[in-house]
Every structure is written in structure tokens, then in C-alpha cells.
Amino acid sequence: MAGGSTGASGRAGGEFVLKPWELHGEGREFEKLGGELTKAVTALEQGLAALGAPWGADRPGSGFATVYGQARGELVSGLRGLAGRVAGVGAGLHTMAARTADADSSAAGGFGATAVPGAPGVPGATPGAVPAVPKDMSV
Template identity: 55%
Template structure:
């Protein structure tokens, strides 16, 4: 988050990790909803029949159903990846802050390195 035009930029790794956990939960919930939809649709069977109009409809429906379910499952997976990437970002920020703090302690011996808070 920006601090309002001061040229500073602040990232709180513990907050980023929290958002990563939220995306992980959303991913799991969304994936569960997609699975429930898939099971519900499978439970319908093939009520359109085996005649020419029913077969034509069934072929189109089955293709569209497959694309829909693949899209929903893909979205659930991408949401989970966003969460994982946020955790990676938090780790990187924390590691970089620690490295910079340690380097400042070497350049300015009177400055003690400050470890970022862990949550």
C-alpha cells in the first residue's frame, strides 16, 4: 500500500499471508461448489432422450457441460495459485527486508538489524 504520495511503499508480510490464506479458502470453497454442481448435473442423467432431436441436444449439452466444468475447476485452481503467490510474495518481502536490515548493520555498525514481525 502507498502512504499517500510520500514516495514510500509499505508491504506487511503478515497481511499479505492473511490474504493468501483467504484466497486458499475461496479456492477450496469454489472447487467444492463446482464439484457439487458436477454431481448434481450428473444426477440428472440424460432426460433428453435418444431420438434425433434429443441426441443432437444431448451432444451439444454434454460438450457445453464439459467446457463449463473445466472452466470452473480451472478458476478454482487459479484462485488457489493466487493465494500461493501471495504467500511467496510475503516470504520474499520478509527475506529482502531481513537482508537489507542486515546489510545496513554492516554499513552502519551502530544500527541494529530489525527483524520483521512474524505472524
């Protein structure tokens, strides 16, 4: 979310800005990264399996196989879990985007305004359009 979805204003109190369309874009990036990591883990697992068991059945080889087998399983399992969590961040960003758009629409309705047709998060949305929400709600 480099340089887009959040930021501070020049005011002393600052502000927090969420742009649902940018959150969706970042969500897609995280989902893509999760998928790429899953493919890399699968390739690693296949590569390790192709190596077979070259260490032999003697005492040192058996000792190595015991430790290696456990470590290999933990590594692959951990990497698969990481890939799932990275993709899950993407799903979370999509949820955040939808909830932000809903909250903006609800807030606009509470002030007697309506979201501009075609605004982000509104059916038939036009990217880049801004909902009609008061800019400064301070009293």
C-alpha cells in the first residue's frame, strides 16, 4: 500500500484515508504473492523428493535421514502455512475495502447525503469517483 491508501494531512490532528479501490488492488497483489509462494513451495517439495535418499542406510546415514525427514516436513509445512497467510491478507484487504465503502455510504446517508452513483464501493462504480461525503465533520 505504498503511498496511496493511507496518509496524514498537514493538519495537527491528521487524518486517516482509506481508498477501497486501492485496498482491492493491494488485496489482489497479496493473493497473487500467496499463489506464487505456493507454486514455489510445490517446486521445492518436488525437487527434494527427486533427490531421493542418497545418504545410505548405515548408522550415520540413518541418523541424518531421521533429522532431515523431520526438518524437511516442518519446513514444507511452514512454507505452505506462510503462503496461505499471505493470500489471507489479500482476502482481509478485500473485506476491509468492502466495509470501508459500506461505512462511507452509511455515514453519507446519516448526514442526508447520498453516495455519488459510480463512486467506489457503489454498484456501477467508476474508479476515481468520490462519494458525496462531507470533507470536514468537525463541529
